[in-house]
Amino acid sequence: MSNQGIVTLPLPKGFGIEVDLESGEVRKQIAPGQYEVDQFEAVATSYLLRSAARKLLARFRWVKASGMEVPAYRVVRCGVAVIDQKQGVAIYRAIQHKRAHFGGIVQCGSVWHCPVCARKIAVRRRAELVIATNRMNESGGVCGLLTCTVPHAASDRCADVLERLQRLFDRLNSGKAAKSFRDRFAVVGQIRALEFTKGLNGWHPHVHSLLFCEKPVQWLEVGNALWSRWASAALREYGWNLPRLALDVRGGNTAGEYVGKWGLEFEVAGGSLKSARGDSFTPFGLLGQYSEGDKAAGESWVEYATAVSRMGQDRIESSRQLVWSRGLKARFQIADLTDEQIAEAQEEPSVLLGSLNFEQWLKVLGQPFDARVVLLQIASVGTFEDVLSFVNSLPECQDKTLFSRS
Numbered sequence: 101m102s103n104q105g106i107v108t109l110p111l112p113k114g115f116g117i118e119v120d121l122e123s124g125e126v127r128k129q130i131a132p133g134q135y136e137v138d139q140f141e142a143v144a145t146s147y148l149l150r151s152a153a154r155k156l157l158a159r160f161r162w163v164k165a166s167g168m169e170v171p172a173y174r175v176v177r178c179g180v181a182v183i184d185q186k187q188g189v190a191i192y193r194a195i196q197h198k199r200a201h202f203g204g205i206v207q208c209g210s211v212w213h214c215p216v217c218a219r220k221i222a223v224r225r226r227a228e229l230v231i232a233t234n235r236m237n238e239s240g241g242v243c244g245l246l247t248c249t250v251p252h253a254a255s256d257r258c259a260d261v262l263e264r265l266q267r268l269f270d271r272l273n274s275g276k277a278a279k280s281f282r283d284r285f286a287v288v289g290q291i292r293a294l295e296f297t298k299g300l301n302g303w304h305p306h307v308h309s310l311l312f313c314e315k316p317v318q319w320l321e322v323g324n325a326l327w328s329r330w331a332s333a334a335l336r337e338y339g340w341n342l343p344r345l346a347l348d349v350r351g352g353n354t355a356g357e358y359v360g361k362w363g364l365e366f367e368v369a370g371g372s373l374k375s376a377r378g379d380s381f382t383p384f385g386l387l388g389q390y391s392e393g394d395k396a397a398g399e400s401w402v403e404y405a406t407a408v409s410r411m412g413q414d415r416i417e418s419s420r421q422l423v424w425s426r427g428l429k430a431r432f433q434i435a436d437l438t439d440e441q442i443a444e445a446q447e448e449p450s451v452l453l454g455s456l457n458f459e460q461w462l463k464v465l466g467q468p469f470d471a472r473v474v475l476l477q478i479a480s481v482g483t484f485e486d487v488l489s490f491v492n493s494l495p496e497c498q499d500k501t502l503f504s505r506s
């Protein structure tokens with residue numbers, strides 16, 4: 101990669117943006133001759149991690165009935181593929197928050213694979229949780245958080261541990277014993293969240309389930325009732341003698357106490373996407389390690405990414421991250437939107453600054469750094485002319501086929 105130098109873009113309102121074309125670092129002018137690295141970190145980080153996911157999953161291809169070969173995982177096209185080449189790529193700016201975003205490109209909506217879409221979806225899912233727990237509390241009910249784990253070792257495949265966990269969790273929720281448990285504690289529903297971490301003992305998928313009870317309960321009793329069934333199912337299915345801490349139930353009063361546990365807060369925080377939790381990594385944390393050169397972390401992430409997915413009818417389908425029991429959303433009058441619908445929704449009231457044509461978009465994509473992030477920064481503070489002068493200042497990209505084949 102050759103040193104392409106630094107481009108300085110004069111912007112209105114008395115400041116400018118300086119772009120290092122080699123590193124992609126953007127510095128914002130704060131005083132004459134004085135620049136600081138721009139704080140667009142959360143966006144830049146999630147874009148960086150999405151590019152890592154794209155790189156790792158691009159090798160998985162899907163051959164359609166028509167014989168056409170396409171990427172198997174939607175994240176590979178996310179933020180890159182143009183929906184209509186004639187329309188090009190629209191650039192919008194939110195009226196209130198002034199943040200720019202793209203329109204007319206594919207948004208994958210994959211919570212497991214895409215840090216950009218996961219952030220957006222987490223904001224919405226978090227709001228739904230807050231509504232549901234508040235309504236339950238208002239009507240005199242209570243919520244408690246159940247956590248279920250299964251044993252695992254460094255040599256276990258992620259998919260195998262996940263399958264065992266799901267099997268036991270299905271056991272816990274089916275049959276006569278499950279019904280009498282629900283009757284006994286007035287359980288009207290639950291929201292199951294699947295979560296993954298990877299530590300020294302390998303992949304650790306686990307289930308957090310938010311239980312909704314119509315009347316106050318003793319959480320210790322709830323925990324003991326679930327534990328005895330979890331332990332006997334584990335013994336019967338796999339011959340395991342589980343330690344008591346394999347299952348935990350605790351009550352809580354506010355939604356905030358749950359969302360932190362579920363990792364939704366973590367996704368929303370954005371800037372901390374790359375960090376580890378204690379001595380274990382989240383999947384996006386592994387992507388961060390990979391983007392810093394750790395190839396083993398990348399392969400480990402692929403093991404997880406393929407474990408949460410299976411071949412569907414005409415594409416790869418992924419497990420749902422959050423599953424509400426039947427009727428629970430309707431009970432709390434919450435609209436049932438899919439992750440894809442959330443990802444595709446317009447973020448907030450915005451103005452259209454202008455559109456890039458397909459050639460210009462390829463030029464943006466073909467840079468050695470992520471010019472999309474820089475472009476969004478410029479579009480957040482400048483005019484569409486500023487955006488165009490940035491695009492014009494970029495060197496012609498070398499490999500135009502790279503991004504057009506999708």
Ligand SMILES: [Zn+2]
Nearest residue numbers: 178208214217
């Ligand atoms: Zn996406």
